[in-house]
Amino acid sequence: xxxxITKKLAKRKKKISKKLKNRNWTDQPYPxxxxxxxxxxxxxxxxxxSHGGIGHIHMLAQKTGLMKRIDKKLILLDY
Numbered sequence: 320x321x322x323x324i325t326k327k328l329a330k331r332k333k334k335i336s337k338k339l340k341n342r343n344w345t346d347q348p349y350p351x352x353x354x355x356x357x358x359x360x361x362x363x364x365x366x367x368x369s370h371g372g373i374g375h376i377h378m379l380a381q382k383t384g385l386m387k388r389i390d391k392k393l394i395l396l397d398y
Contacts, residue, residue: 352377 344351380386
């Protein structure tokens with residue numbers, strides 16, 4: 320395998336492992352994920368979620384009130 324490809328693969332593996340690293344988040348009084356100011360870019364290899372993916376789904380759930388209804392009906396964490 321060419322050195323260039325090997326370097327790219329190693330860099331991608333390192334990036335993925337960094338994203339998957341366990342983190343201990345402190346308690347948040349507000350949602351950590353917000354569907355605001357979402358921008359999508361696709362690189363030369365087209366590595367992206369098609370048609371906006373999870374960001375669009377999140378915005379749709381937010382705008383339709385689905386998130387509020389879920390929060391109101393479903394109790395996952397008891398504070």
